[in-house]
Amino acid sequence: MVTAALAASFAVVVLLAVVLWLSFTDGAPGDPALAYTLAHYADVFLDAFTYRVLGNTVLFAVIALAVALACALPMAWLMERTDFPGKPVVFTLMTVALLIPGFAVALGWVFLVHAKIGLLNRALMAVLGLGAAPFNVATVPGMGMVEGLSLAPLAFIMVAVVLRAMDPALEEAAAIAGARPVAVMWRVTLRVLWPGLLAAAIYVLTIGFAAFDVPAILGLSARIFTFSTYVFSALTPTAGAPEYGEVATLSVIMAAIAALLSVCYRTAQRQAPKYAVVTGKAYRPRIARLGRWRPPAVALVTLYFVVAQLMPLAMLAWAALLPYLQTPSAAALALVTLRNFTGLPRALVLRAIGNTALLMLLVPSITLVLSAAVSWVVLRTRLRGRAVVDFLAFLPLAIPGIVFSVAALLLALFVLRPVAPIYGTIWLLVLVYVVARLSYGTRMMNGALIQIHRELEESASICGASTAGVLRRVLVPLMAPAMVYAWIWIALLTYRELTLPVLLSNGSNLPFSFLVWGFVQASSYGQASAASLLMLGLMAPALFLYWIAARGAGMIAPR
Amino acid sequence: MITIRNLAMTYRTAHGEHQAVRGVSLEVKQGEFYTLLGPSGCGKTTILRCVAGLEHPDAGEILIGGEVVFSAERGIWVPPHNRNIGMVFQSYAIWPHLSVFENVAFPLRIRRRPRAEVQSRVMRALDMVGLAALAARSAQLLSGGQQQRVAVARAIVHSPSVLLFDEPLSNLDAKLRDNTRAEIRRLQRELNVATVYVTHDQAEALSLSDRILVMREGIIRQEGSPQQIYAQPRDMFVADAAGAANFFDIEIRGVDGDELHGIAPDGSIIRARGTQAAIGPGRVMVRPDRLRITPDEAAVAADLNRLHGTVRQRLFLGGHFEYAVAVGATVLRVFSPVEIKEQSKVVVSFAPQDCILLGAEATQPQEEAKPWA
Numbered sequence: 001m002v003t004a005a006l007a008a009s010f011a012v013v014v015l016l017a018v019v020l021w022l023s024f025t026d027g028a029p030g031d032p033a034l035a036y037t038l039a040h041y042a043d044v045f046l047d048a049f050t051y052r053v054l055g056n057t058v059l060f061a062v063i064a065l066a067v068a069l070a071c072a073l074p075m076a077w078l079m080e081r082t083d084f085p086g087k088p089v090v091f092t093l094m095t096v097a098l099l100i101p102g103f104a105v106a107l108g109w110v111f112l113v114h115a116k117i118g119l120l121n122r123a124l125m126a127v128l129g130l131g132a133a134p135f136n137v138a139t140v141p142g143m144g145m146v147e148g149l150s151l152a153p154l155a156f157i158m159v160a161v162v163l164r165a166m167d168p169a170l171e172e173a174a175a176i177a178g179a180r181p182v183a184v185m186w187r188v189t190l191r192v193l194w195p196g197l198l199a200a201a202i203y204v205l206t207i208g209f210a211a212f213d214v215p216a217i218l219g220l221s222a223r224i225f226t227f228s229t230y231v232f233s234a235l236t237p238t239a240g241a242p243e244y245g246e247v248a249t250l251s252v253i254m255a256a257i258a259a260l261l262s263v264c265y266r267t268a269q270r271q272a273p274k275y276a277v278v279t280g281k282a283y284r285p286r287i288a289r290l291g292r293w294r295p296p297a298v299a300l301v302t303l304y305f306v307v308a309q310l311m312p313l314a315m316l317a318w319a320a321l322l323p324y325l326q327t328p329s330a331a332a333l334a335l336v337t338l339r340n341f342t343g344l345p346r347a348l349v350l351r352a353i354g355n356t357a358l359l360m361l362l363v364p365s366i367t368l369v370l371s372a373a374v375s376w377v378v379l380r381t382r383l384r385g386r387a388v389v390d391f392l393a394f395l396p397l398a399i400p401g402i403v404f405s406v407a408a409l410l411l412a413l414f415v416l417r418p419v420a421p422i423y424g425t426i427w428l429l430v431l432v433y434v435v436a437r438l439s440y441g442t443r444m445m446n447g448a449l450i451q452i453h454r455e456l457e458e459s460a461s462i463c464g465a466s467t468a469g470v471l472r473r474v475l476v477p478l479m480a481p482a483m484v485y486a487w488i489w490i491a492l493l494t495y496r497e498l499t500l501p502v503l504l505s506n507g508s509n510l511p512f513s514f515l516v517w518g519f520v521q522a523s524s525y526g527q528a529s530a531a532s533l534l535m536l537g538l539m540a541p542a543l544f545l546y547w548i549a550a551r552g553a554g555m556i557a558p559r
Numbered sequence: 560m561i562t563i564r565n566l567a568m569t570y571r572t573a574h575g576e577h578q579a580v581r582g583v584s585l586e587v588k589q590g591e592f593y594t595l596l597g598p599s600g601c602g603k604t605t606i607l608r609c610v611a612g613l614e615h616p617d618a619g620e621i622l623i624g625g626e627v628v629f630s631a632e633r634g635i636w637v638p639p640h641n642r643n644i645g646m647v648f649q650s651y652a653i654w655p656h657l658s659v660f661e662n663v664a665f666p667l668r669i670r671r672r673p674r675a676e677v678q679s680r681v682m683r684a685l686d687m688v689g690l691a692a693l694a695a696r697s698a699q700l701l702s703g704g705q706q707q708r709v710a711v712a713r714a715i716v717h718s719p720s721v722l723l724f725d726e727p728l729s730n731l732d733a734k735l736r737d738n739t740r741a742e743i744r745r746l747q748r749e750l751n752v753a754t755v756y757v758t759h760d761q762a763e764a765l766s767l768s769d770r771i772l773v774m775r776e777g778i779i780r781q782e783g784s785p786q787q788i789y790a791q792p793r794d795m796f797v798a799d800a801a802g803a804a805n806f807f808d809i810e811i812r813g814v815d816g817d818e819l820h821g822i823a824p825d826g827s828i829i830r831a832r833g834t835q836a837a838i839g840p841g842r843v844m845v846r847p848d849r850l851r852i853t854p855d856e857a858a859v860a861a862d863l864n865r866l867h868g869t870v871r872q873r874l875f876l877g878g879h880f881e882y883a884v885a886v887g888a889t890v891l892r893v894f895s896p897v898e899i900k901e902q903s904k905v906v907v908s909f910a911p912q913d914c915i916l917l918g919a920e921a922t923q924p925q926e927e928a929k930p931w932a
Contacts, residue, residue: 173652174669176612176640179669180638180640191656192656
């Protein structure tokens with residue numbers, strides 16, 4: 001257990017250390033005459049373009065947050081605090097939306113509101129007689145809005161948890177003291193939940209800051225960069241060799257900003273329980289009756305799903321079925337063909353499916369073993385330095401995916417090449433996927449382990465069980481539901497992941513998401529759509545499995 | 560001050576329906592301390608929440624101070640913020656983001672009372688609960704007992720026409736509970752306001768109330784003064800809810816008005832009280848503190864019932880002993896200051912008026928675990 005926990009910590013340290021080291025070195029890495037320098041930092045900080053990218057990223061993340069909260073807050077309130085009909089359906093759909101690959105939705109948005117080819121733009125131009133496209137998705141606000149719509153499910157689930165953790169008696173007491181519902185909301189609910197809501201908002205902001213899928217698919221071709229895509233494009237220059245030192249420096253800066261946001265998140269999160277009145281009593285939430293507001297509420301939630309999820313995915317399907325994109329019409333319907341599907345390079349698709357399947361088996365299993373070890377060391381032992389292990393396992397949460405991608409690339413190219421040439425193999429992907437999911441895994445395992453009273457283990461050892469026996473006979477069976485749930489969840493995240501493999505994949509170790517990315521980069525949008533659809537279709541059984549496990553673990557449906 | 564007529568409420572959850580209250584009517588007078596007593600899930604809290612306006616009942620009518628606040632028939636439901644009530648929650652519901660003073664001031668602030676009035680009334684309310692010194696403190700820094708008192712101050716600060724308590728003492732430790740109990744009683748007397756108090760604790764109910772309503776599964780089992788509920792319970796459930804009780808079966812041989820006599824488990828003839836007694840089998844109740852035991856039968860007064868048994872177990876409880884005495888197949892609990900050795904032959908005696916014939920009931924109350932039984 002201890003060895004596994006140390007291995008996990010070591011992997012995190014090595015990945016980040018490589019990036020840090022390269023950001024301070026000059027010359028070709030691996031060169032014995034390597035010199036330490038601050039030149040990269042000077043270059044980056046003196047380049048005006050860096051600040052433009054920073055400004056873009058901040059604007060992008062803030063707009064994404066605003067849009068996500070605007071969708072999530074009312075919906076979370078409707079689900080947690082009103083008699084909204086069919087809540088489990090909404091929760092299930094939200095969870096599914098959380099797992100739909102971001103690039104697939106982004107692709108759908110390209111077809112909808114791209115300045116040149118966007119169907120919504122063309123339709124509005126035709127109807128309103130406009131000379132130019134009313135929307136342009138390849139702008140920072142456009143990308144921010146799309147990102148916001150796809151972050152809404154995450155924000156929704158975080159806000160819902162916050163709303164659920166409040167003792168409804170606090171609101172009831174205000175009502176009895178004479179406060180009208182609006183006054184209760186303003187003077188009690190929002191004030192009490194403020195730290196929790198703030199933490200959720202910072203978390204969503206962090207994710208938006210690090211987002212890659214949406215700015216990559218919508219912005220790269222128009223050369224509108226956020227930090228993630230800027231790092232990516234710096235590593236894949238159109239001409240010449242990449243400036244590894246500068247990329248490392250950018251990554252360090254990005255990681256530092258993200259880490260700062262995470263510190264804010266941790267601080268806000270620590271404030272949250274200060275206000276939570278923990279009585280150990282199962283809360284029966286105060287349910288407001290919607291009455292005649294029920295139809296508009298249902299309409300609002302439906303509108304979100306239609307606009308944010310259904311519309312882009314429908315566009316994806318439409319684009320996949322046509323040889324070239326055009327407005328839906330009878331004439332267009334006649335052109336419908338499966339050529340985009342049949343024309344997919346079969347061998348490559350099969351290899352991508354095989355790779356993805358392998359990743360989905362290995363990554364959750366390894367992650368959970370390591371996470372369980374870390375949790376056990378942190379919560380159940382008195383080893384010195386266990387706080388460091390805890391911190392290192394939390395760190396990946398703060399690091400943007402693209403930085404991990406860079407880190408793994410640099411590690412494979414400059415450190416591991418002589419000893420373990422894993423560049424271009426699936427093992428490099430396994431390594432970086434596992435490290436990136438470590439924080440999620442440990443948080444899940446911490447949650448599960450904390451709920452198991454220590455005396456359950458102690459009594460087993462009193463009864464004569466060895467450490468391994470306690471593990472096998474008590475801990476694992478008790479943690480099994482949480483482990484199964486976390487396993488499937490990590491597997492699904494692995495399936496939808498594009499950021500981590502984007503710098504590490506080639507024709508042989510590519511996962512399915514990278515295949516789609518390849519089509520996008522080659523501007524074969526029809527094939528990209530077809531491949532995305534295929535991916536979504538293959539995801540369905542896994543989603544169903546998840547749904548069963550989540551219901552078993554009580555994770556879906558408010559109550 | 561509070562009138563409830565034929566109140567009924569059903570909870571609909573994912574697991575099905577639960578009839579929490581099934582046709583309850585009651586009346587609480589001005590200044591009266593009225594307690595709803597029963598085990599968890601009996602519907603007592605639901606009734607309280609219906610009075611507060613925190614639930615929407617399905618049927619019936621609720622009046623507060625003569626004004627209809629709920630009527631299913633007439634489609635009236637006054638929201639809680641318009642009912643002018645004060646309520647103390649089980650979790651106290653102290654707002655963590657406000658100071659002690661602001662917590663208590665909240666009902667006045669909502670009513671937009673002038674600053675000077677808020678100041679003086681809040682301080683008076685805090686004075687009444689003995690917390691004036693802590694007015695500026697953050698509510699998060701209070702102990703459980705202090706939170707409870709802030710909750711009481713907040714409930715009374717705006718002179719509500721009705722006070723509601725939802726198990727307010729259940730989260731306090733035993734010693735604090737006793738003190739706070741006395742304080743609540745004193746405050747309520749002082750304010751002379753109609754009060755509904757929900758509890759499952761028989762000692763609280765008996766000591767605080769003017770009247771007690773014993774509930775089970777959403778139905779009223781008995782209403783009466785604490786003395787009536789304790790001494791003349793209608794059935795086993797009420798007897799059990801109101802305190803420690805012994806039950807045993809007798810064979811009724813004769814009835815004379817509300818007096819009867821019959822054969823006890825040990826074969827003795829005993830006398831008991833029962834208004835609707837009939838010849839045949841019956842079940843009687845005697846409180847353990849009304850039983851006396853002695854090894855010496857000659858010392859027992861002539862007009863007392865007597866049963867012959869053997870001491871099976873003795874527990875020393877400080878103020879008295881608790882004995883388990885086997886009488887025939889029945890085991891009786893006896894509280895007595897007299898010290899008698901285990902396995903002694905004893906006579907258990909009690910007055911006929913302390914032995915109550917119980918009414919029939921469909922289901923038995925849950926028996927406490929009796930290790931010697």
